[in-house]
Amino acid sequence: MSAAPEHRAPEQTAPATTADAILAGLDEEQRQVATSLQGPVCVLAGAGTGKTRAITHRIAHGVQTGVFAPQRTLALTFTARAAAEMRTRLRTLGVPAVQTRTFHAAALRQLQFFWPQAVGGQLPGLLDHKANLIAEAARRLQLTTDRAALRDVAAEIEWAKVSMLTADTYLASAAGRGAPGGFSTTTMTRLFQSYEDVKADRNVIDFEDVLLITVGILQEDARVAATVREQYRHFVVDEYQDVSPLQQRLLDLWLGGREDLCVVGDASQTIYSFTGATSRFLLQFRSRYPDAQVVELIRNYRSTEPVVSLANRLLTARRGGSAGGTWSDPLRLISQPGDGPDPVFTEYPDDEAEAAGVAARIGALIGTGVPASRIAVLFRTNGQSQAFEQALAAASIGYQLRGGERFFARREVREAILQLRAAARADDGARTVAPDPSGTGERGTGSTVAATVKDVLSSLGYRDEAPSQGGAVRERWESLAALVALATELATERAGHGQTFELADLVRELDERAAAQHAPTVDGVTLASLHSAKGLEWDAVFLTGLTEGLMPITFAQEQAEIDEERRLLYVGITRARRHLSLSWSLARSPGGRGHRTASRFLDGLAPAATRSRTAGSGRAAAPRRKPAAVLHCRVCGTVLTSGAERKTGRCSTCPPGYDETVFESLRGWRSETAKEASVPAYVVFTDATLMAIAERMPTSADQLAGITGVGPAKLERYGAAVLAVLAGSGNQPDPDADASPTPAQA
Template sequence: MSPAPTEAAASPLLAGLNEQQLEAVTYGDGPLLILAGAGSGKTRVLTHRVAWLIRERGVRPDEILAITFTNKAAGEMKARIETLVGHVARTMWISTFHSMCARLLRREAERLGYRPNYTIHDADDSRRLIKRCLEELDFDVKRFPPESIARVISDAKNRLQDPADYRSEVEGFFAQTVADVYELYQKKLGQMNAMDFDDLLANAVFLLERFPQRLAHYQRSFRHILIDEYQDTNHAQYRLAHLLAGERGSIAVVGDDDQSIYSWRGADIRNILEFERDYPEARIIRLEQNYRSTQAVLDVANAVVKHNRRRKGKNLWTGRGAGSTVAIVEVPDEHGEAQFVASEVQRLLSGEAGPRAFSPDDIAVLYRTNAQSRVLEEQFGRYAISYQVIGGQRFYERAEVKDGLAYLNVIANPDDEQRLLRIINAPRRGIGATTVERLLTHAATVGESLWSVLQAADQIPGVAAGTAGRLQAFVALIRSFQA
């Protein structure tokens, strides 16, 4: 039950909230669906709701689980909540689905046959391992690209299908090939004491389903669950949230059915559209006041999105005024588009487009894919417009960063063969591909891990004495960090 408006208004945590935001922040126990339009202050609602639960309802921070979709968003949410309630916020579970599952599985891994020091493979690690599986099974990697196989396996895991489940539901040569690779891939991950990102979600669900006492423990632990961007959840994430919420259902989800754009990676819009089916007692609150755009922009957005066949419906409005009319420009191709954008930027910079001239820092050009930047950059060059491309290669995708992380993973878990293969000759230490192939063949023959055979490299047939010495030096290096 929510507090009366006069009681709620007395709390400084609620200052500046509009009526719908106030209702969402102060909602009591039970399921809550917050339909938050673009620019409607959903992050403010989430952070203030958490602060309200802690300060006004007496909920302990460690009894709150808040899920976002990016680490950046999780960090920002934690910082905002800490500003509102102080350092007690540090004991909260605020993270992405994957980070939360990784934390949970560190405690519970042995129940599923893993050791607590398991390592986590990223997308690049997965592709490399799948390529090895294809080669081991004598499949042509050109005919069966590892990237394509990886996507199918990821989809299967997001549907909570293990290799046997997947094989039983598919037909055709390609699908059965995927099933063979999937089975070997999971076997190798298990031997390495490793999981990929999708395993984190699937294994967390399997744990809670197979061990009712652990499910009950976590249901008791999390009195309140909050999930952002609920329209982008896949089946595994939906199932995990449903399990943790339990029959009590103190779950508040925030999302916008009009902003579901990730169906290509498994997001299921039915999760938000059918929320009331899962929780018949759910309260629905619509955040429709927009603080970001003018009414002219919102009118166009409302007119376009109303044609969506599957939506709950809302009508965004703002108090910021009508603003400039939205223009629709038709161009023949991407070159015409880039030329138009560059000419408009030039008009803004020169002052021709309005009462004052803008500086380059005032202008942003957005594009959907990195490939689109090339023609834009060409046109900016012709117009002598200075610009800066934001983005590029991500920090954790740099080769030297991946190598450093691989070293740390091997130090913690030497059985992670995939990471071991990455660093065995990085930096170069004279250990070539032929030697690596001999090591892998010998490991398979004697039924031991690559790390085990490395420790007796001088006894492996075909490995020269000099190479064996370099391998033993590498083993000594790893052991020195483990000491």
């Protein structure tokens, strides 16, 4: 019995691909990966070292030599886009039957197949988004939530579940995780359980439940486990540094004690710990499998020597073995492209000047022939994008915001796919059999896929030349041009492997990409957060906003959190092929006081001449905190013990001394600010700090700075906005009136 009926790829002409041909073009280490087909294999692959090439050629080589059965081989990764990319490469290598899925997709397929026999009845509905159910769970507990709080609570529940915690075990493991949504860990525990109750009442499961239930069935039902293990014999796991404890447990159950496993990862690119991902399983792989073969890929084929050198120095500047035990010795990359321009470090007086300067440099690069689609501006939080959007628009430079409107949701793209599908039905098969001498992928005789696509899309407004006007007309043309470019690229690639490529093949490819949100390249500068840039690369990368408080982010306080921020910057640096620019600004607004300092991570990397004295490299160690003074509630005199009580100057059972309208105005402002910055609401200010602000009603920056929880960085970033909210409340006190300090300020 099959574990699950598999969708078979369309039949293709047998490629002229042999086992030797598959290995051709691989370097020594990649070839070692591709020929290591037995037993546990661990590939430590640095950024830009061709890991996807190595593992896809390993799978293809295993199939061609008969070691792997394609239907019994499962390649796992972490995003639908990455799975689609791997699937495309395997198809090109002539092994389309190999399954390539995310952990969730593979588990869901098994759960749908086995649920009737293992559990009985119909599989519960799958919940797309948690927000509505969390809101209902909060209402049952008479808790007030806003959109930012719902997002924070959802993220916390997801972390708990992939860490294999339940509502009963969450409290014991949640110490030190802050206050998601502004709720204490005790309240969060109750909210977690209430959410689970709401799901049960609605008969729905979420994405984490898909993994949890599959794990439960495999653990409890020996027949199901045996069937799955018979179906899948060989496993390949990409981005293994991002595995969660729950995913690792599922992988162990799939393996059932066997060792037909190849994992690929880089601990220096672990940047999703906040979601429950951990590099522990990658780093301990040799301990679990003492006989495992370990291969290091360190030849970087993406970036020039100056870029690679900077990335290496960033990691080695953080010495291993220090406090926290969070650091492992990084791979030292060796650049293969060779020399290139040195990275540029620039300090700007304010955010507006930084955005304008970056736009000017981008314009200059485009003038030298670098396509806009090969340029990216990366930042720590999504809220930083607006200044760059405005600056690029003012410079008449097109851009695309990664994480904005999805490519396949655009009206012109949907119309184009419908037209292409209709044309494919009517066409006997425009194809490219072999590359033409010009290398364009068009043979010059008969109809070709690329030419047919151009003809079809011409009815929607496509022309070979880009329109002179901008705005919606230009955006529509860029979408259609991206489809033409993809058709040409795929036709040329398939022809190079001796495979036919018909219009129907293109339509199937587009359908798969749409399902995986694997968009083709659109002409325009990419604006993206550092997290969303993982797995991508550009000729030129601008790393912006590199100041303390943003890199590392304010809420990164523990050594493990600071280490993750360093790795995040490393990921940003290694996205660049040739041109790399790093910049920061000293003030938020023109004319503002330059309180900011350049990121500590630039110490020893940026030339001293580029940095102001306020951002000097010789930072003194932070002084030890004095023991906290004993404070008493200003209402009842009880000793205050919690941080929240000390901030507000009263115990939690005493009535507040603030206007509820003012407090809600501050919460509303915080919610919008957190949304713009893509951070949890409590990262901006906790509820306790907002209460203290509402009670003190400061009228100046100096008074605001005196409130516990409002440090220099937050005063610089949020001070003016907070004072504006208070001023607009109409409840401001007389600034000349005598105000006695609360215990929190004593």
